[in-house]
Amino acid sequence: MMAIASEQPTVDLREPSGWRRTKNQIATVGMWIAFVVMLVPLGFVLFTVIAKGASAITWQFLTNSNIPVNVLPVNYGGIGPAVYGTLVITGFAALLAIPLGVLGGVYINEYGGNHVLARVINFFADVMTGVPSIIMGLFIFTIWVLHFGYSGLAGSFALACLMLPIVIRSTYEMLRLVPDSLREASYALGATKARVTVTVVLPAAIGGIVSGALLAVARAAGETAPLIFTILTVQSLNKNLFSGANTALSTLIFQNATQPYTGAQARAWGSALTLIAIAFILMIAARLVTARFARYSQ
Amino acid sequence: MEQQDQQQVTAKLQVPQTTATPAETFASEGDKVFDAKNLSIYYGSFRAVTDVSLSIYQNEITAFIGPSGCGKTTVLRTLNRMNDLIPTARVEGDVHYRGASLYHKSVSPTAVRRRIGMVFQKPNPFPKSIYENVAYGPRINGIRKKSRLDEIVERSLRQAVLWDEVKDRLNKSGLGLSGGQAQRLCIARTLAVEPDVVLMDEPCSALDPIATGRIEDLMQEIKSQYTIVIVTHNMQQATRVSDRTAFFSVLRNEQPGRSDTRTGVLVEYGSTQQIFEDPHDSRTQAYVTGRIG
Numbered sequence: 001m002m003a004i005a006s007e008q009p010t011v012d013l014r015e016p017s018g019w020r021r022t023k024n025q026i027a028t029v030g031m032w033i034a035f036v037v038m039l040v041p042l043g044f045v046l047f048t049v050i051a052k053g054a055s056a057i058t059w060q061f062l063t064n065s066n067i068p069v070n071v072l073p074v075n076y077g078g079i080g081p082a083v084y085g086t087l088v089i090t091g092f093a094a095l096l097a098i099p100l101g102v103l104g105g106v107y108i109n110e111y112g113g114n115h116v117l118a119r120v121i122n123f124f125a126d127v128m129t130g131v132p133s134i135i136m137g138l139f140i141f142t143i144w145v146l147h148f149g150y151s152g153l154a155g156s157f158a159l160a161c162l163m164l165p166i167v168i169r170s171t172y173e174m175l176r177l178v179p180d181s182l183r184e185a186s187y188a189l190g191a192t193k194a195r196v197t198v199t200v201v202l203p204a205a206i207g208g209i210v211s212g213a214l215l216a217v218a219r220a221a222g223e224t225a226p227l228i229f230t231i232l233t234v235q236s237l238n239k240n241l242f243s244g245a246n247t248a249l250s251t252l253i254f255q256n257a258t259q260p261y262t263g264a265q266a267r268a269w270g271s272a273l274t275l276i277a278i279a280f281i282l283m284i285a286a287r288l289v290t291a292r293f294a295r296y297s298q
Numbered sequence: 299m300e301q302q303d304q305q306q307v308t309a310k311l312q313v314p315q316t317t318a319t320p321a322e323t324f325a326s327e328g329d330k331v332f333d334a335k336n337l338s339i340y341y342g343s344f345r346a347v348t349d350v351s352l353s354i355y356q357n358e359i360t361a362f363i364g365p366s367g368c369g370k371t372t373v374l375r376t377l378n379r380m381n382d383l384i385p386t387a388r389v390e391g392d393v394h395y396r397g398a399s400l401y402h403k404s405v406s407p408t409a410v411r412r413r414i415g416m417v418f419q420k421p422n423p424f425p426k427s428i429y430e431n432v433a434y435g436p437r438i439n440g441i442r443k444k445s446r447l448d449e450i451v452e453r454s455l456r457q458a459v460l461w462d463e464v465k466d467r468l469n470k471s472g473l474g475l476s477g478g479q480a481q482r483l484c485i486a487r488t489l490a491v492e493p494d495v496v497l498m499d500e501p502c503s504a505l506d507p508i509a510t511g512r513i514e515d516l517m518q519e520i521k522s523q524y525t526i527v528i529v530t531h532n533m534q535q536a537t538r539v540s541d542r543t544a545f546f547s548v549l550r551n552e553q554p555g556r557s558d559t560r561t562g563v564l565v566e567y568g569s570t571q572q573i574f575e576d577p578h579d580s581r582t583q584a585y586v587t588g589r590i591g
Contacts (some may be wrong), residue, residue, distance in 0.1 A: 113385060114385075150432070181418060181420060182422060184380065184383065184416075184422070185422045185423075185424065187380065187383060188415055189378065189415065189487070189491055190408050190409070190410075190411040190439065190491065195360075195438050199438065203425070269382070290351075295471070296427060296473065
């Protein structure tokens with residue numbers, strides 16, 4: 001040992017000191033700080049919602065009917081209709097937006113080329129991702145609710161408007177990542193364009209498309225503004241998506257959280273935790289689906 | 299009827315300096331697979347290849363050699379209409395495949411590519427299982443029966459000398475193979491649709507000498523059933539595997555104010571032995587003796 005240690009090294013392979021090493025250290029420290037700073041609000045939000053909401057969660061709370069916002073404590077009434085409403089309204093919105101959005105993304109990337117229509121759709125999808133969600137609510141309110149009244153369907157429309165550009169963009173981005181060599185390989189075997197798209201391009205991108213779509217769903221499930229104008233938020237369960245005012249978790253949180261009563265506030269925290277749990281389950285599902293589809297892509 | 303169509307096409311394409319009538323020009327020879335006449339290929343306004351005429355014969359291996367940018371690959375890709383996928387690409391002149399014009403407006407590129415397969419420079423297996431990679435072509439051609447597909451997959455993988463290496467992991471991803479194995483998988487995938495012609499675009503450029511040797515042996519083995527056209531940068535490879543060699547080169551146009559300052563031309567085409575041992579053109583001689591390129 002001693003002999004080896006005392007030997008003079010002939011080349012110096014250590015990181016050279018000086019500005020380059022300093023820059024490296026600064027960048028490393030900076031990244032760690034950014035990581036921690038990012039974790040603080042995330043952890044704080046989660047911690048607060050769990051701390052304040054967990055005590056409200058009981059089977060009765062999750063399944064019972066809503067009660068009017070009043071002084072009653074949290075062990076009266078529940079959020080059953082809102083859980084149902086959120087799942088059904090968001091689900092139907094997904095049913096509308098995901099197929100349309102995926103087809104739109106496929107059109108832009110595979111079929112549109114440099115065509116004006118493709119560029120226009122791409123541009124507006126970009127713009128629409130930045131439109132505040134309340135605009136979507138007002139839009140559906142004007143063209144639908146004023147004529148046909150409040151309904152879960154109107155809420156689905158508003159959420160679908162919100163999800164559509166996200167799905168289009170994420171699909172487009174994922175398809176762009178599929179190497180042309182795969183398309184060529186398929187064409188060279190005599191496949192038609194539709195075949196190439198369905199059997200090679202979409203399967204190669206499906207993981208990303210699915211997680212993009214589920215992100216859009218999770219985002220829509222938490223939206224409040226588009227629903228306030230379209231479903232109205234009621235107390236009782238409305239199983240009919242297509243007619244009559246409905247209710248959802250996000251609007252219920254809004255209603256209850258703006259009250260001075262502790263019971264109402266506790267219900268709002270409980271609803272918030274429920275909503276986060278739903279989003280969490282969706283994300284887990286997205287990861288599982290992505291992993292399943294990606295099993296051949298190394 | 300077909301004859302008439304061909305005449306129309308030829309007439310429309312303004313083939314220069316062809317005194318023979320179209321019917322004579324494309325006289326059907328039994329063993330002639332491709333017959334290209336005055337082929338010029340453009341990308342936008344850039345003329346990548348000018349005035350190439352050559353015939354490719356059945357059950358032979360024809361090699362395209364030449365320096366980078368001389369249009370070998372471009373010519374190869376016109377033989378199964380892969381250039382159609384490039385929006386700006388345009389073909390002038392005509393290529394006849396077994397007597398039929400490839401660029402006639404009634405021709406479906408899809409139908410062309412089902413008969414004329416292609417292996418690419420970089421191995422490009424699908425992100426699917428090895429089995430599904432090979433079964434893909436037969437499937438899109440309407441074969442659904444599992445037993446038939448099993449048969450085709452095994453036959454193709456055996457032809458591509460890959461069967462013994464992968465038979466126990468047919469359900470594993472095609473992306474998990476080494477470079478040489480992946481390229482042989484791509485060859486198996488091409489052979490699975492039983493094409494008439496296999497076009498190979500520098501199939502060994504990403505492979506080590508052992509994998510290259512395997513693929514060259516494979517080409518010799520399948521030659522009796524297929525017609526092969528191979529683009530290669532490797533002149534030793536051309537001498538080892540091919541029966542005929544076409545030497546392409548870059549022609550520089552010094553005329554000022556023109557956009558197409560360089561274009562690919564076919565310099566010399568003949569038997570491989572003649573091209574390498576007795577080249578008639580000084581440019582061919584310079585290239586094959588290693589003085590340029």
